[in-house]
Amino acid sequence: MNEAFHDIAHMGHVELLTSEFDKSHWFFTDLLAFREVAWDGDSVYLRSWDDYERYTLKLVPSSKSGIGAVAIRTVSEEALNRRVAAIEASGRGVGWREGSHGIGKTYAFTDPDGHPMEIYYESEWHVPSEATRPALKNQADRFPGHGVNARRLDHVNFLGVDVEANGEFVNEVLGGRATEQIRLDNGRLAAQWFSFTNKSYDLVYSSDHTGTHGRLHHLAFAADTREDILKAADIFLENGIHIETGPHKHAIQQTFFLYVYEPGGNRIEFCNPGARLILAPDWKTIEWSEAERAKGQAWGLKTIESFHTHGTPPVD
Numbered sequence: 001m002n003e004a005f006h007d008i009a010h011m012g013h014v015e016l017l018t019s020e021f022d023k024s025h026w027f028f029t030d031l032l033a034f035r036e037v038a039w040d041g042d043s044v045y046l047r048s049w050d051d052y053e054r055y056t057l058k059l060v061p062s063s064k065s066g067i068g069a070v071a072i073r074t075v076s077e078e079a080l081n082r083r084v085a086a087i088e089a090s091g092r093g094v095g096w097r098e099g100s101h102g103i104g105k106t107y108a109f110t111d112p113d114g115h116p117m118e119i120y121y122e123s124e125w126h127v128p129s130e131a132t133r134p135a136l137k138n139q140a141d142r143f144p145g146h147g148v149n150a151r152r153l154d155h156v157n158f159l160g161v162d163v164e165a166n167g168e169f170v171n172e173v174l175g176g177r178a179t180e181q182i183r184l185d186n187g188r189l190a191a192q193w194f195s196f197t198n199k200s201y202d203l204v205y206s207s208d209h210t211g212t213h214g215r216l217h218h219l220a221f222a223a224d225t226r227e228d229i230l231k232a233a234d235i236f237l238e239n240g241i242h243i244e245t246g247p248h249k250h251a252i253q254q255t256f257f258l259y260v261y262e263p264g265g266n267r268i269e270f271c272n273p274g275a276r277l278i279l280a281p282d283w284k285t286i287e288w289s290e291a292e293r294a295k296g297q298a299w300g301l302k303t304i305e306s307f308h309t310h311g312t313p314p315v316d
Ligand SMILES: [Fe+2]
Pocket: 155, 157, 218, 220, 269, 271
């Protein structure tokens, strides 16, 4: 097994850029039930209700929507130092910086596609206020009980010009395991799903057909049940949010999903990974062929064309 595997604990927090800040803020707080943590100038730190860390998402106003830094947490200080040494050896390191809102020293780097990323260990846990104290002490915050109640960040799906090069970096330098992938008839990888945990995926690369670096395909937040996703579709419909596709079930990873565009145009998924875990230490990457992918989803409608073309920032 790759000795780096298990140095990463999980995906931490993400920075999302939006050209429609006020409407995006409404989307995350009113519809997803995120709570405000703090403002930093014109940007706001938000948290999903069961995130044990202090924040989940930093929403940043920008002339173009897209993804900012994606941060991952290591299992220990030693693991952080091991991964930083590997990142520096790969030539992709940027340098140390101070984290914010409970996050300690953080090392910035980029993946081969140029997406800004960060890695850290120190993290202060969220302490609920009197108003958000949960009834049970084994959850981070009171259940919001409004909107779609997004529990936590589930995964990040980047677009990448060279899926294979990004995948090698995630595997060799960060220690991600490829649990599933799509290989085209020409031998090239069209997408690869990586896991740092026992979840079946945490970080995904899909081929960017526009040849543009550093774009986002989608961010996904976890729902408790499939019923929550059906209700989420009703809530998004009621509030004029563009539903791109779903609720359906993917063949790959078998995720029950709903994809919408938040008002800034960033694709957001609401997903239910269910009980599926990767327990095998010697898991063999499941490979799907071009013909298998062409069959579309497990059930539901065929994959919508925009799923293969839309990303943020948009390409002229
Ligand atoms: Fe996804």
